[in-house]
Amino acid sequence: MSHEQIGFVRTEMLPESAPPLASTGIVKWLRENLFSSPANSLLTVVSVLVVYQIVTSAAPWFFNGVWDSPSLTACREILDGKTGGCFAVLSERWNQLLFGFKYPSELYWRPGLAFVLLFIAAAPLLFGKVFPRKMLIFTGLYPFIAFWLIWGGPVSTPVFALLGVLFGAFVYTKMVKTSAGIAVIVSFVAALVFWIVSGYLSGPFENIMALEAIPSRDMGGFMINLMLGVICVSLSVPLGILLALGRQSSMPIIKWICVVFIEFIRGVPLITLLFVANVVLAYFLPPGTNFDLILRVIIMITMFSSAYIAEVIRGGLAALPRGQYEAGDSLGLDYAQSMQLIILPQALKISIPGIVNVAVGLFKDTTLVSVISMFDIVGMIRGPILSSSEWNGVYWELFGFAVVLFFITCYGISQYSQWLERQLQTDHR
Structure with missing residues (x-):
């Protein structure tokens, strides 16, 4: 075979060609997510116009806002007919x-410190790894430290309460091998008796x-909402577990209770129960x-909340x-x-979305305490602030705050639950 008849053989690769512009980067993302079809393209254009209208209408109200003013009247004089929010009410109140309006200002560090310690206490529970x-x-x-910081009083009160809990836990560990249900009841009674007895013995420690x-x-503001949300969610989850297990119990009395x-x-x-707590419950007490x-x-x-969590669980x-039940028996x-x-x-793990849904709803429902004369953040806005002559008429700024x-808190809870679901792989993918 002659040299001229040998076919050409390439000894090196051709350089890679750049992908089409429409299949990479921001163009690809826009095409796949916003303009993937004529209907989606129309919805995208309409949505952009709506967002633009909202932003252009609200921007002057934010950017022309007044942050330093002693009253609404002075704020309007500063604006001089221009559109703008009177955010000075947030600076003043x-x-x-x-x-709240009664908690001593020189003691703000105590609930502030309790709030910071909350994150430290919750860290090993939320991010155990x-x-x-x-x-x-x-x-x-932490619960006993937070109680002492927020309510004050002698340190002996939370100390004896802690000792009562430890005593009840000790009784539970000794009796759980006999019967878990009886152990819970006996340990609770033991802790209660210890608290009652310690109340008579705490006199010499009142000044320590x-x-x-x-x-x-004297407590109020967003502090009340946060306290009720954290405490009630923390207590309702274990109580909801007990109610869910009790509802499936083979013992008729426990099941029907x-x-x-x-x-x-x-x-x-819930508002009915709050009225019961405020008014009716006092008639059943000595x-x-x-x-x-x-x-x-x-x-x-x-x-x-425990009743709803019980149904979720x-x-x-x-x-x-x-x-799975038979595996335990085997x-x-x-x-x-x-x-x-x-x-x-x-x-x-399966119940995480439902539990978080109840927790978010419960945290928002804490604003209902304003109807029983508790000055949470909504009660403060509707009561002392709007009833004052200086800020009567300011609504958007206060309720927007x-x-x-609430949005930051609830959004944080929701994002954590989604992260936890991914970590635990609750969808079994």
Whole structure:
């Protein structure tokens, strides 16, 4: 074969060609997400026009806003007919919006410190893989520290309360092998008896590390909403688990007690329960009994949310196949061990979206306490601030501030729940 008859063989690769402009970068994203079809293109154009109209209408109100003014009248004089918000009310009354109008201003550091410590206490619970488990010791101590910081009084009060909880936990560990249900009841009674006895023995310790006591009636603002949300959600989840398990119990008395409780609470509006806590509950107490209003509200809101969480968790329990229950029996586990190690971990993962939904709704419903004369952030706006002659007529700025606070909190809860679902892979993909 001659040299001229040999075919050409390339010894090096051709350089790669750039992909088409429409298949990469921002052009690709726009084409796939906003202009993928004629209908989507029309909706995109309409949405952009609506957003543009809203932004151009609201921008002057924000950018021309007045942040330094002693009253609404002075604010309008500064604006001199221009469109603008009177944000000076936030500068003047921020402390009342956050802490109420009676909480001493020189003691703002106490609820502020309790708020900061909340994140430290919640960190090992929310992000257990990141923070060491030893931090759970502080998590267990935090409720008593926060109570002492916010309400004040002698340090002996939270100390004896902590000792009562530890005593109840000790009794539970000793009796749980006999019967988990009886152990819970006996440990609760033991802790209650310890608290009652310690109340008579705490006299000599009243002056040790005592902070200025703050009555519950002097608390208000967003602090009340945050306290009720955190406390009631924290208490309603374990109570909801017990109610869900009780509703599926084979013991008729326990089952029907849980069924009646859940159905009754779910059939009554929360505002009705709050009125009961404020007015009716006092008629069932002995004369002269001082039952703290915040404690009464916490009890009612916890009962309300626990009934809904119980149904969410019951749905998670029902979603598990029968084989998971039989697996515990095949391993020789008793009821409490099977629930703790096999059933509840799976049911709670399935129930995360529903539990978060109840938690977000509960946190927003804490504003209902304003109807029973508790000055939360909405009560402060509707009451002392708008009734004052200086700021009568300011609405958008005040309620917008409340909206921002609630949105940040609820959005944070929602984002955390979505992250937790991805970490636990609740969809079993």
